[in-house]
Amino acid sequence: MTVNKAMSILIVDDYSTMRRIVRNLLTQLGFTNLDEAANGKEAIEKLQEKQIDMIISDWNMEPMTGFDLLKHVRADAKTKDMPFILVTAESKPENIIAAKQAGVSNYIVKPFSVDTLKSKIVSVIGAF
Amino acid sequence: MHDIQNKVGDALLKSLVQLKEQKGNVSLGDVGGIFMQMASSLHPTATEADQFMHQEIARLAQYIATAKKEIFVISSNDKSEAVITDASQHLDEVIKATEVASHNIMDAADAIQGAAAGLGGEKEKQIMDATNRIYEACNFQDLNGQRINKVIKLLNTIEEGVDKLNKLFNSSAEHIEAPKTDKPLSDAELLNGPQHSGLAPSQEQVDALFASLGEKK
Numbered sequence: 001m002t003v004n005k006a007m008s009i010l011i012v013d014d015y016s017t018m019r020r021i022v023r024n025l026l027t028q029l030g031f032t033n034l035d036e037a038a039n040g041k042e043a044i045e046k047l048q049e050k051q052i053d054m055i056i057s058d059w060n061m062e063p064m065t066g067f068d069l070l071k072h073v074r075a076d077a078k079t080k081d082m083p084f085i086l087v088t089a090e091s092k093p094e095n096i097i098a099a100k101q102a103g104v105s106n107y108i109v110k111p112f113s114v115d116t117l118k119s120k121i122v123s124v125i126g127a128f
Numbered sequence: 129m130h131d132i133q134n135k136v137g138d139a140l141l142k143s144l145v146q147l148k149e150q151k152g153n154v155s156l157g158d159v160g161g162i163f164m165q166m167a168s169s170l171h172p173t174a175t176e177a178d179q180f181m182h183q184e185i186a187r188l189a190q191y192i193a194t195a196k197k198e199i200f201v202i203s204s205n206d207k208s209e210a211v212i213t214d215a216s217q218h219l220d221e222v223i224k225a226t227e228v229a230s231h232n233i234m235d236a237a238d239a240i241q242g243a244a245a246g247l248g249g250e251k252e253k254q255i256m257d258a259t260n261r262i263y264e265a266c267n268f269q270d271l272n273g274q275r276i277n278k279v280i281k282l283l284n285t286i287e288e289g290v291d292k293l294n295k296l297f298n299s300s301a302e303h304i305e306a307p308k309t310d311k312p313l314s315d316a317e318l319l320n321g322p323q324h325s326g327l328a329p330s331q332e333q334v335d336a337l338f339a340s341l342g343e344k345k
Contacts, residue, residue: 015270017230021263060274060319067315089274089322091329093337098318100341109334111267114260116331
């Protein structure tokens with residue numbers, strides 16, 4: 001199946017620099033339909049406003065964490081199968097286990113490289 | 129230990145003999161009274177230990193208050209001499225300053241990529257690779273920000289703990305919350321932030337654990 005690089009990707013992180021880094025790297029990989037949110041709550045508002053095809057989210061955010069956002073997305077019939085990648089500094093085994101049990105598609109620890117981001121996206125949506 | 133037991137036994141016997149000589153009969157209450165007297169005499173340092181702990185905690189509380197004033201009071205170069213006394217505010221300024229610096233660095237990287245676009249060949253690839261490494265390196269601002277927030281929370285926790293202990297010794301009526309019992313990790317307890325660079329797992333180790341947990345349901 002050919003990956004549609006026009007797919008809509010939502011970047012969620014409370015640090016503007018991190019959102020910019022992910023946006024730059026996704027743009028270089030050929031994805032251009034990108035949007036941003038500063039926390040889980042804003043991400044949910046975006047999900048209600050427009051079509052989102054994939055979420056790349058941080059974990060540690062306020063008022064709503066990426067972990068809570070993941071659980072919300074998986075609990076909604078419309079979004080339960082949406083590709084969801086966590087990009088986070090949370091790297092303890094209990095975090096990874098909890099995220100997997102909550103249904104995360106893949107897990108990237110910070111700091112990360114563009115190659116890592118690409119390989120995790122490929123593992124979730126296929127080669128491009 | 130055997131020596132102490134012998135001494136205690138001797139002291140008890142002497143007290144009982146003296147009491148019988150004085151009163152004629154020794155009641156159970158008399159025996160209990162002797163035991164109470166001996167117990168307090170065997171642990172003469174209990175009150176001293178409490179006093180010592182009280183003094184040390186009060187000293188620690190004072191030390192934290194003084195350290196905050198000494199370390200975090202600064203004056204700017206301006207003649208108005210802005211003063212920052214709140215540790216959290218000071219560290220927040222560090223986070224904001226590194227955010228601005230990171231954006232400036234990435235602005236420059238964007239400009240370099242823009243200038244290199246269209247060069248073609250190996251030169252363009254080298255420049256794009258190098259600027260990508262700049263973007264990757266800018267991860268530092270996020271990680272440092274999280275570490276600083278962790279330090280702020282730790283400072284606040286230590287200060288709260290010392291304050292509680294200090295109040296405990298100053299007010300016998302003060303209610304202290306019982307420590308939490310063992311229970312499954314809550315969502316909040318999963319928020320640990322970046323680990324020390326020597327302890328943090330590699331992406332490969334994370335991938336191995338993730339893969340071992342099976343397919344997503």
